[in-house]
Amino acid sequence: MSNTALLVVDMLNAYRHPDADMLADNVTDIVEPLADLINEARSRDDVELIYVNDNYGDFTAEPSDLVRSALDGARPELVRPIAPHEGARIMTKVRHSAFYATPLEYLLTRLEVEKVILTGQVTEQCILYSALDAYVRHYSVMVPKDAVAHIDAELGAAALAMMERNMSAEIVAAEKCLP
Template identity: 70%
Template sequence: MDINSPMSETALLVIDMFNTYDHPDAEQLATNVAGIVEPVSDLIARASAHDDVAVVYVNDNYGDFAAEPSDIVKAAVEGARPDLVRPVLPGPGARFLTKVRHSAFYATSLDYLLTRLETRRIILVGQVTEQCILYSALDGYVRHYDVVVPPDAVAHIDSDLGKAALAMMERNMKAELSAATDCLP
């Protein structure tokens, strides 16, 4: 991080959008991801236009501990659903962290980065609502971040579990559930 980078009270965390869609529940997930690509892409563009909003991509390394962010993105673009990946590709110099488990915070430098940026508010978008989004929201909450989750910018595998996860985030983690269009000015 450049020490001259502007502080970012808000950070948009783009979670696990680089997926090859070659796993057992891929078809069901891809159908739901198709519905969030536009709101996520729009939110990334709007956040990128703000000097005081950080955009941070956090993606699973799928067990490949030698994978660079570019390898993860390339595999997703070359995967079964490049149409779900291309609209959310990171621009040059994008902040990109790899994770190994469900939470964007677990075993990553995310909390350190957000602390350096003086971030207080995190907006979580991506996949999977009842897994990585839920656990990232919990870890953000216990670290005293204000958590925002736009329901129209997160994708679930199981509809009932996705709804339950959103309810848990709102009730137990005090997450603000707002449409993607309302998360940023």
């Protein structure tokens, strides 16, 4: 059991949607620090690694389908370094928040998690809403600014500022998340 969970949000993306090009350009910048953070979490017993990904409206999709679709998508080089290993915890979500209509809160409670580290995409949407839902559930929130990607730079920066100010989120570099 650990008191920290690293949440990887919406990184299993085929990049075949209207904002894909703008988003992918920003994801390129976060892949390496995020992959390093994921690898560090995998090597430790005191951090729970959990992938939470949109099901893109396919309610028959298994986690392996999401991984395969992302790896077969338009930008597999953005997925390959962060793809979940066999046996990874993967849950699907249907809206912006990693908590909305998912078993995430139940899992975090069972694992006795107190702090969530939010990574992935999109800073001004899914990361922001997940941070709010974590905060109202009394989790400590940490967001590595170099392991979250935005579509709109201004909105991404505003979302980070809101998380820090309104949700007491700790905004840090990825290398500072798991000392």
